């Protein structure tokens with residue numbers, strides 16, 4: 333006896349749990365008035381170096397903290413700790429991305445009301461982090477001048493899912509024969525209208541702009557949250 | 563490779579859906595996978611088999627439907643299919659306005675069961 337197979341529609345989002353938790357985190361960040369920025373890139377593009385500079389500058393007038401994802405080591409956290417006191421490493425083991433649950437767990441001991449900015453450095457990887465919402469308000473994707481201007485075309489999904497592209501190691505652009513115009517073209521091709529920053533953590537190029545941009549974002553986000561409460 | 567994590571979440575979701583319906587005999591799982599989902603089809607199919615081990619889904623088939631891109635252009639006031647995920651502007655007016663309507667799907671669409 334054979335029975336005909338039947339199709340049952342379910343329409344179940346696979347990452348529903350992560351998405352729900354990320355949404356809760358985002359709400360919590362809004363309520364606490366902390367502006368959360370995540371960073372993704374290939375390994376070695378300069379996420380930690382950029383963060384070191386940002387933390388050092390921002391911590392003069394703001395309460396800043398950082399979470400750093402890494403497969404195995406705690407080196408990045410040690411580097412960042414010199415710039416800001418509240419830094420925590422999330423060691424992911426074999427997992428090649430952060431997810432909302434790891435972020436929630438890492439944040440448990442901290443009082444978010446005591447913070448203005450929280451930065452989350454994702455595991456160095458241009459593929460895996462793209463599917464996971466972390467509840468951040470802003471996602472930066474970094475591209476260094478030494479890794480070639482065609483990166484956006486090779487990894488369109490991660491560029492498309494980010495809010496801002498940051499071209500790092502501008503001090504090395506000439507030596508690496510980096511085609512800046514082509515890089516901008518490629519970014520616009522995979523994410524039309526994307527805002528792009530050019531920075532160097534070595535010379536400090538672009539850091540003033542990055543800092544004032546973050547200030548504006550923090551104020552705007554707090555104003556929006558206040559409106560929502562009224 | 564994050565497809566194994568995705569496959570594990572997927573198996574958990576299917577078990578949840580199946581149990582919510584009083585326990586189903588799942589023969590096949592129909593998946594909708596957008597071209598911008600960030601998930602590789604072959605790697606996922608491979609990981610799915612591993613994730614099924616030790617669950618009642620062992621031996622079930624995975625049928626993957628690839629969902630192409632669809633954007634809405636604010637200038638043309640209509641939906642368009644961009645040339646590729648490397649060329650995401652409006653294929654008609656080339657404006658950067660971009661609202662993704664389809665292409666990010668990562669969902670179990672249906673379960674095929676023997677009733």
Ligand SMILES: Nc1nc2c(ncn2[C@@H]2O[C@H](COP(=O)(O)OP(=O)(O)O)[C@@H](O)[C@H]2O)c(=O)[nH]1
Nearest residue numbers: 375376377378379380381456501502532533534
């Ligand atoms: N010349 C130069 N080197 C940089 C710059 N930013 C980072 N680096 C170097 O690039 C390497 C990787 O940087 P790191 O911040 O650890 O990258 P991450 O893996 O993305 O966190 C380190 O040796 C840094 O010193 C930069 O703006 N200019």
Ligand SMILES: [Mg+2]
Nearest residue numbers: 379380408453
């Ligand atoms: Mg780092």
Ligand SMILES: [Zn+2]
Nearest residue numbers: 635638652655
């Ligand atoms: Zn158009």
